[in-house]
Amino acid sequence: MTRTDASDRLNRLDLIEARLKSGEALILADLAAELGVSRRTLSRDIALMRARGVPVEADRGRGGGIRLSARWGVGRMALSYDEAIDLMISLAVAEQLQSPLFMANLGSVRQKLVASFGPRQRAQVARLKSRILVGQHASNPTRESLAPVDATAIRRLHRAFVERRLLQITYSAPERPPTSRVIEPQFLHYNAPVWYVLAWDHLRQDVRTLRCDRITNAQPLGETFELRPFSLFEPALEGDHVLQ
């Protein structure tokens, strides 16, 4: 290996980690040859990795070698922004489900996820739970009318919901002409397996309950909105106030 740039050692450390992650036990001398450095240098690299917290285990003697501690690296994920938001919402739902089993370690997963957001969004994200309502299971007719969702629209809805931004949507109820609206997605409401968004409709200046699977198009607008009190939406939750 000829040196190419300044970050050579860093790249090598990454390479070593990648090779170790394959799971096999590696022989120092072999890996050194593979990387084009001396055994001693590789030995020093491993020591450095250990000092920085990577649990490289070693077996001495015949049949030995180096490998990663079996359980390390687990859960090192780099989620995309949308994935992180979806996971955030799902964890909020799981917490609402009140199932004690979920709470064992899921709370700390949520904390880590919250911490991974930037400081500006952290506050928004941390208070997500209070904006997600979990209700009863949906009735059978409702369940059967469930339409396949537009993944892009849902992704944008989620984003707008978390970032508190206005969203322009097309709402397509069956046997009605689709309508276009500008909404503030204030609350999400889950009646398994159906999702609703409790929204403030900007044109009509009123509360609307929309079924998420009927949102066929969504365009994020830049503007942000303020949270409105939940009491405003409570009437919409009783009975069947879903917008047709």
Next chain:
Amino acid sequence: MTRTDASDRLNRLDLIEARLKSGEALILADLAAELGVSRRTLSRDIALMRARGVPVEADRGRGGGIRLSARWGVGRMALSYDEAIDLMISLAVAEQLQSPLFMANLGSVRQKLVASFGPRQRAQVARLKSRILVGQHASNPTRESLAPVDATAIRRLHRAFVERRLLQITYSAPERPPTSRVIEPQFLHYNAPVWYVLAWDHLRQDVRTLRCDRITNAQPLGETFELRPFSLFEPALEGDHVLQ
């Protein structure tokens, strides 16, 4: 700052990243002073970070500075082994719930989580979904008898379930003397908000359905077990076969 050890630059890079994650825009010269290096060196460090994929944005001119791209770093989590397992189980449940909204990005979260496990456990973890059953909501009497769970015991149960290892448990049904058992936790069954484990009881050589919140103690045994066909457990799911 005088050099202290070999991993100095790595630590400095970590520090820079940590400072950037605070979200504010930073002035190169200030940060350099804070870190005890020259402006030129910091400038080189930033260039290196960019080369390695960290999206550091810079505004030139008055009022400028450097900062992280707003959405970067989101979702970078290092979960512990137990957290990863819990998350894995929760995602499996979410997928069983068949709610289209969950499927938007959660599938790819699951894939990334699977990929983050070591090659040995990956296969076990990937097939977890088929071992988790989601049923109806629990009846009110059942719901009311829900006991607070022993977090340690549940953690060990989850681990044993995923790793397919024998588990020695103490099972404490109300108004009965606690019993000690050695079980193979074959399936998990979720009747919101109650969890059951469908187990093969080693002493009795038979199927048992256990309520997870009644497991008051759990000791992992080293031995692994093989999966048994689901048909074996089907009778236990019909009606109320829960072990008292």
Next chain:
DNA sequence: AACAAATAGGCCATAAAATGTCCTCTTTGG
């Protein structure tokens, strides 16, 4: 238009770190 405050980055001398070589020591399986 001029200026000041920012980042970007070239060039060079030098101090410091990384590397390779050559060791010795220890552990472990056959």
Next chain:
DNA sequence: CCAAAGAGGACATTTTATGGCCTATTTGTT
């Protein structure tokens, strides 16, 4: 008891990182 493996000390040498001093460029303010 030997060979195969990792751990790590010492030292000379190569390579890199650093600081200092530049210039160029961008951008907001006066």
